[in-house]
Amino acid sequence: MGRENIFVGLEIGTSKICAVVAEGRNDGTLKVIGVGSVPSRGIRKGEIVDFETAKRCLHDAISDAEEKSDVEISEVYLGITGSHIRSFNNRGVVVLEEGREEIDEQDLEDVRTNAREVSLPMEDCILHTIIQHYYVDGQDDVLNPVGLLGKKLEADYHIVYGIRTRIQNAIRCVKELELEPSDVVINSFATAQAVLEKNHKKQGAIVIDIGGGTTDFVVYVDGAVKQSGVLAIGGDHVTNDISIGLKIPTTRAEKLKIDEGSVTLGTAFPGETILLRDETGFAGREIERESLNQIIHSRLREGLEIVKRQIETEQNMHYIGAGLFLTGGCSQVRGLSSLSSEVFELPVTMAHATPMAGVTSAFENPQFSTALGLVKYAYLVQTDRPNSGGLFRRAFQRLSGMFRT
Numbered sequence: 001m002g003r004e005n006i007f008v009g010l011e012i013g014t015s016k017i018c019a020v021v022a023e024g025r026n027d028g029t030l031k032v033i034g035v036g037s038v039p040s041r042g043i044r045k046g047e048i049v050d051f052e053t054a055k056r057c058l059h060d061a062i063s064d065a066e067e068k069s070d071v072e073i074s075e076v077y078l079g080i081t082g083s084h085i086r087s088f089n090n091r092g093v094v095v096l097e098e099g100r101e102e103i104d105e106q107d108l109e110d111v112r113t114n115a116r117e118v119s120l121p122m123e124d125c126i127l128h129t130i131i132q133h134y135y136v137d138g139q140d141d142v143l144n145p146v147g148l149l150g151k152k153l154e155a156d157y158h159i160v161y162g163i164r165t166r167i168q169n170a171i172r173c174v175k176e177l178e179l180e181p182s183d184v185v186i187n188s189f190a191t192a193q194a195v196l197e198k199n200h201k202k203q204g205a206i207v208i209d210i211g212g213g214t215t216d217f218v219v220y221v222d223g224a225v226k227q228s229g230v231l232a233i234g235g236d237h238v239t240n241d242i243s244i245g246l247k248i249p250t251t252r253a254e255k256l257k258i259d260e261g262s263v264t265l266g267t268a269f270p271g272e273t274i275l276l277r278d279e280t281g282f283a284g285r286e287i288e289r290e291s292l293n294q295i296i297h298s299r300l301r302e303g304l305e306i307v308k309r310q311i312e313t314e315q316n317m318h319y320i321g322a323g324l325f326l327t328g329g330c331s332q333v334r335g336l337s338s339l340s341s342e343v344f345e346l347p348v349t350m351a352h353a354t355p356m357a358g359v360t361s362a363f364e365n366p367q368f369s370t371a372l373g374l375v376k377y378a379y380l381v382q383t384d385r386p387n388s389g390g391l392f393r394r395a396f397q398r399l400s401g402m403f404r405t
Contacts, residue, residue, distance in 0.1 A: 005024035007022050008020065008071075008073050009077050009370075009373070009375040010174070010374065011187065011190075012054070013043065013211055013370075014043050014044065014236060015040055015213070015367075016039055016329075017039075017040050017061040018367070018370075019073070020032060020368060021065050021066075022372075022379070032372070034071065036060075036066070041054070042055075043057075045082065045232045046082050046187075047084075047169070047170075051169070055173050055176060055177065058173055058177060062179070073179065074179060075179065076180075077190075078174055078181045078185070078374075079184075079185055079187045079371070080170060080184050080186055081186070081187040081214050081216055082162065082167075082230060083230050083231065083232035085127070085160065085161070085230050086161060087158060089159070090159055091155065092110075092155050092157065093114060094107050096153070101149045101151065102148070102149055103136065103145045108145065108153075112155065115157045115159070120161055123165070124161050124164065127167065128159070128186060129159050130158040130159070130224075130225050132157060135154040136148050136152070137151060137152055138152075160228060183378070187209065188207065188217055189225065190373035191218070191328075191373045192220070193373040193376040194370070194373030195207060195353060195373070196220070200220070200322040201220040204221050204222070204316075204319045204320040204322055205325060208326050208328075210329070210331050211328045211329055211330065212236045212329060215230070215233050215303050216231075226314065226319075231303060233299070234328075235329055238261075238295070238299045238300060238333075239253045241295050241299050242256060242292065242296070245295045246291065248282075252279075256276070256292060260289070261293065261334065262333070263335040263336050263338075264338065264339070265293055267293075268288075268293065274287045300330075300336060300339065305343055320346055323348060324340055325349045326340055326349070326350055327351045329367040331366050336350075350366075351366065353369050
């Protein structure tokens with residue numbers, strides 16, 4: 001198979017920049033052939049705050065991926081996050097003109113345009129228009145209206161928007177490295193492509209990706225995206241709370257969180273401590289284990305409860321049959337599954353990308369879920385069969401012209 005079947009997913013995260021290179025194979029599967037990952041600098045809460053520094057990190061991640069995959073990367077599918085990204089649901093309606101009853105491609109474009117005709121702040125732009133359901137003369141469960149007879153076409157969409165300049169900062173950073181962003185995808189949707197099966201989406205599922213600087217979530221009901229959002233809360237905030245609360249350096253706080261931390265309270269022995277040894281510039285000390293766990297518990301519970309409240313405002317919690325899927329680097333904190341189940345009152349799956357051929361360490365690590373989801377999305381778009389009318393592409397359309405910076 002030729003190298004034209006190469007797909008690259010690029011996630012610019014708060015803690016790391018990750019590029020996954022995958023190859024589409026003749027049997028219709030993807031093989032991961034290289035993963036490049038470097039610590040992030042110049043990124044805060046998922047957004048670029050130091051352009052030149054971030055660009056250097058981006059270059060290093062791409063170079064690492066090229067070396068490991070033996071592929072010269074020219075195009076990427078770019079993941080986007082940030083607390084400025086918001087969403088809503090809207091319905092478009094088109095009535096066919098007199099004397100015509102067969103629905104065609106232009107009607108689908110017109111109903112989508114109609115749904116997007118909403119008033120947004122001047123600085124915002126629509127990033128995605130994701131189809132939920134079509135209706136023809138009131139008939140629901142229509143998968144593809146083209147060719148059907150009817151007088152009125154309706155369609156429900158999940159519309160994602162954000163601040164144009166903040167989205168374009170990431171795009172411009174990619175383009176300055178002489179890379180072409182083939183598409184821009186919100187992280188939560190990309191992650192869902194990696195960790196959810198089709199039946200999970202149909203049954204109803206919540207995906208929560210807890211990264212270093214943000215918590216991204218998406219809600220599926222009856223196979224369609226019903227809700228999505230981004231919180232500016234992540235693992236770095238937990239680390240910062242530990243640093244301030246226990247009066248220790250940030251680097252020691254991060255190591256303590258990973259090596260010793262838990263969200264489960266009441267399991268430490270009375271007076272149980274953790275010894276922090278002397279290091280250059282830091283006098284060793286003992287930390288109460290229960291105090292550490294209380295700090296971690298408080299911050300992560302806060303984030304989970306905020307997500308739950310947002311989902312409850314749209315009354316989607318009653319339709320979640322497959323449960324909650326947790327992923328992202330911070331999802332590995334001990335006891336988070338139990339805490340999440342308690343908060344959401346749902347079964348919880350600690351999720352990573354569903355297995356693919358190739359570099360197994362990639363899909364076994366929840367930190368790579370978003371980047372792997374980006375290559376899965378890319379593959380689905382590129383292999384969307386002509387006789388399907390481009391259903392996947394049409395199901396997830398972005399604003400044309402977004403890449404002009």
